Amino acid sequence: AQSVTQLDSQVPVFEEAPVELRCNYSSSVSVYLFWYVQYPNQGLQLLLKYLSGSTLVKGINGFEAEFNKSQTSFHLRKPSVHISDTAEYFCAVSVNDYKLSFGAGTTVTVRA
Amino acid sequence: SAVISQKPSRDICQRGTSLTIQCQVDSQVTMMFWYRQQPGQSLTLIATANQGSEATYESGFVIDKFPISRPNLTFSTLTVSNMSPEDSSIYLCSVEGGQPSTGELFFGEGSRLTVL
Numbered sequence: 001a002q003s004v005t006q007l008d009s010q011v012p013v014f015e016e017a018p019v020e021l022r023c024n025y026s027s028s029v030s031v032y033l034f035w036y037v038q039y040p041n042q043g044l045q046l047l048l049k050y051l052s053g054s055t056l057v058k059g060i061n062g063f064e065a066e067f068n069k070s071q072t073s074f075h076l077r078k079p080s081v082h083i084s085d086t087a088e089y090f091c092a093v094s095v096n097d098y099k100l101s102f103g104a105g106t107t108v109t110v111r112a
Numbered sequence: 113s114a115v116i117s118q119k120p121s122r123d124i125c126q127r128g129t130s131l132t133i134q135c136q137v138d139s140q141v142t143m144m145f146w147y148r149q150q151p152g153q154s155l156t157l158i159a160t161a162n163q164g165s166e167a168t169y170e171s172g173f174v175i176d177k178f179p180i181s182r183p184n185l186t187f188s189t190l191t192v193s194n195m196s197p198e199d200s201s202i203y204l205c206s207v208e209g210g211q212p213s214t215g216e217l218f219f220g221e222g223s224r225l226t227v228l
Contacts, residue, residue: 032214043116043204044155044219051214090154094215098143098208102154 002027002093006103013081014111021076021106023091031093033074034100035065038088047089050074061085086110114139114207116220124226125195132191133223135205140185142208145217146178149202158203161188195227 007022025031035047048059055067065076074091091103115138125131135144146158159167159180167180181189192199202222210216 032216034215036219041224043221044206044217046209046216046218049210049214049216051211051216092215097213098145098160098215098217099157100155100215100217102156104154 002031002095002101004091004093004101004103006089006091006106008106009104010107010109012109012111015083016080018077018079019081019085019108021089021091021108023074023076023103025072025074025091025093027072027093027095029095031095033065033067034092034094035059035063035074035076036090036092036102038090038105040087044090047076081108081110083110083112113209114141114218116205116207116218118203118205118220118223120223121221122224122226124228126228127196129195130191130193131195131225132189133203133205135188135190135220137186137207142185144182144188145206146180146188146190147204147206147219149204149222151200155204158190192225195225197227200225200227 003026005024013019033050036044037047048057050067058064063078089106092100117136119134144161147155149155157170158173159169161167161180161182163182179191202224204222205220206217209218
């Protein structure tokens with residue numbers, strides 16, 4: 001079975017500063033990788049996904065992530081955050097089916 | 113992308129009662145999924161609902177506690193039965209999106225239940 005570890009539970013960051021959210025996974029087979037965002041009092045929204053191809057994937061709102069197979073990582077980055085990026089971010093993995101395994105989540109708080 | 117509507121968006125319930133959450137999708141989908149997000153925690157899959165068949169429950173979840181209906185290809189309900197404070201959670205409905213069988217999902221806004 002696959003599992004996901006988000007290494008940071010809380011990330012405070014100042015507006016316009018860069019941010020990186022770390023995600024590692026474990027799986028014995030090839031995986032699909034996702035980052036979802038949950039804004040306060042809302043459902044989950046897909047930020048970006050890695051299914052195949054280029055290991056650098058770009059998503060919405062200026063986010064990008066890099067799939068590193070050798071390090072089994074899928075870290076999320078944004079070069080300059082806004083107040084509106086304050087949210088909970090979830091890394092998730094699946095193996096060729098519809099079942100997602102989610103990480104514990106990282107709370108990003110952007111301060112002016 | 114699919115538009116998913118859930119009702120109620122939030123509710124406060126008394127211990128021992130049951131509540132049914134509705135999920136409506138704006139397009140026909142084969143599978144619908146119900147997730148639970150307990151306070152401060154990540155999402156856990158409760159069950160998968162296919163139209164015309166019994167729902168498939170994940171380990172730790174049973175039909176008596178979380179009965180699910182799937183009467184057609186755009187609608188599903190999840191009932192939380194005989195509630196206790198431990199059932200206070202956000203319950204999310206989701207459907208597959210994008211490339212099938214990859215795990216890419218669209219989520220509803222969630223139903224936030226508080227059990228007193």
